[in-house]
Amino acid sequence: MNLTLKIWRQKDSNAKGQMVDYKVTDISEHMSFLEMMDVLNEQLINSGEEPVAFDHDCREGICGMCSMYINGEAHGPDRGVTTCQLHMRMFKDGDTITIEPWRATAFPVIKDLVVDRTAFERIQQAGGYISVNTSGNTQDANALPISKHAADEAMDAATCIGCGACVATCKNSSAMLFVGAKVSQYALLPQGQVEAADRVRNMVAQMDLEGFGNCTNTGACEVECPKGISLDNIARMNRELIKASVSD
Amino acid sequence: MSGIFNSSIGRKIAMALSAFFLMIFLLQHFVINSLSVINPDTFNEVSHFMGTNWLIQYIMQPVLIFGVVFHFIMGFILEIKNRRARQISYAKNNGAANSTWMSRNMIYSGMVILAFIVLHFIDFWFPEINTKYIQGDMSGMHNGEFRYFHELQEKFLSPARVAAYVIAFVFLALHLLHGFTSAFQSMGSTAGRKKAMQNFGKAYAIIIPLGFIIIALYHHLNHH
Numbered sequence A: 001m002n003l004t005l006k007i008w009r010q011k012d013s014n015a016k017g018q019m020v021d022y023k024v025t026d027i028s029e030h031m032s033f034l035e036m037m038d039v040l041n042e043q044l045i046n047s048g049e050e051p052v053a054f055d056h057d058c059r060e061g062i063c064g065m066c067s068m069y070i071n072g073e074a075h076g077p078d079r080g081v082t083t084c085q086l087h088m089r090m091f092k093d094g095d096t097i098t099i100e101p102w103r104a105t106a107f108p109v110i111k112d113l114v115v116d117r118t119a120f121e122r123i124q125q126a127g128g129y130i131s132v133n134t135s136g137n138t139q140d141a142n143a144l145p146i147s148k149h150a151a152d153e154a155m156d157a158a159t160c161i162g163c164g165a166c167v168a169t170c171k172n173s174s175a176m177l178f179v180g181a182k183v184s185q186y187a188l189l190p191q192g193q194v195e196a197a198d199r200v201r202n203m204v205a206q207m208d209l210e211g212f213g214n215c216t217n218t219g220a221c222e223v224e225c226p227k228g229i230s231l232d233n234i235a236r237m238n239r240e241l242i243k244a245s246v247s248d
Numbered sequence B: 001m002s003g004i005f006n007s008s009i010g011r012k013i014a015m016a017l018s019a020f021f022l023m024i025f026l027l028q029h030f031v032i033n034s035l036s037v038i039n040p041d042t043f044n045e046v047s048h049f050m051g052t053n054w055l056i057q058y059i060m061q062p063v064l065i066f067g068v069v070f071h072f073i074m075g076f077i078l079e080i081k082n083r084r085a086r087q088i089s090y091a092k093n094n095g096a097a098n099s100t101w102m103s104r105n106m107i108y109s110g111m112v113i114l115a116f117i118v119l120h121f122i123d124f125w126f127p128e129i130n131t132k133y134i135q136g137d138m139s140g141m142h143n144g145e146f147r148y149f150h151e152l153q154e155k156f157l158s159p160a161r162v163a164a165y166v167i168a169f170v171f172l173a174l175h176l177l178h179g180f181t182s183a184f185q186s187m188g189s190t191a192g193r194k195k196a197m198q199n200f201g202k203a204y205a206i207i208i209p210l211g212f213i214i215i216a217l218y219h220h221l222n223h224h
Helices: A033-046 A118-125 A148-158 A165-169 A176-187 A196-209 A220-224 A232-246 B002-006 B008-038 B040-052 B054-084 B106-134 B148-155 B159-186 B195-221
Strands: A003-009 A018-024 A096-100 A109-111
Touching (some): A148 A176, A176 A220, A176 A232, A232 B002, B002 B008, B008 B040, B008 B054, B008 B195, B054 B106, B159 B195
């Protein structure tokens, strides 16, 4: 199929960017969206132009690197997939596709479609862990009884790959689905209880410091999340923060 | 405990708490207004009680006004903060693909409701305060009978006013369609995500504003 692409081009973080039109031809419907971008970049390199910079790594939907806002939706029009898992069969011959970077003050553009998502890492560092002595006397995890239900819910929360689609798609650029998932995966397990109050307090404080917006429960994040992280995790984070504040 | 209200989640909790308070008030206001259709005498008596009881007038009324002012100021603060969180907007954004119109436009439905409250205060609250506390007439009487029902009917003579009220109530319904269940989520409860509660929220969001519309139209069409 032949397509027109409208892509955000920005030389570096300080440059003023703009949308630029490109044509690609003979795109197979079996290609992934990133393979289509590879074809465009080869075309650009062959004609001596600067290729479009975009994040990608595993290309199998697990690393959380790819991050494109395609036709007004994070990771494009398909559900439960990252950009690398999006297939060109979702588009029609002759389509015009708009491709933009994640837009959020807390995710500044580095170049073209690449944004700086280290804000997520700083939130993780603020409390998204448990302190365990790993000196050789580590207790077997199975020694602590955990209900199947809690284990499943914690695992569901832990499937968040931190891609930032929740922030990108939220009209408020809120990071609450991400932080809610990271708080929940520990809050649901006995290992997470000891540091639970400090964890939620510190992670929420860091989230606010990074300049993410406030959740207004539109639910857009849950729909666009490639891993299907539930809005219930945001409610749980809110509960955890209330609990932590009451126990002060 | 103080720290929580300086956080983004704390602001949402405050928003939800004031929303619950206002939704309870709305129900009470609706029940009393319904009396004006069912039985004007009872409506007069209840209105007189509400307008002269010290607990309602000096405790509940200021709390209510604080609740309203708090809810819309907090709404504006959140909106400003949220706009700052995305300074460059998307060239193409398909919001309808993943969320409802109501959830994305709470600030606008809220602004229509705020404009309505100003109109409603000019229509009813300021004249009431003037009669009772400036002119000092606490009797609630006019020409030997209670004035409340007559005043209500007079107000709804004007088609323009009735139209303004009807439009405002439609926006109130849109605001509540998202707000009712959203408030549960902000409070950390998943109750708003349950089907039964969503249906109850929808029923509340439609029945109450529709009821207000019917009451306004009834008085417009049935004035004596």
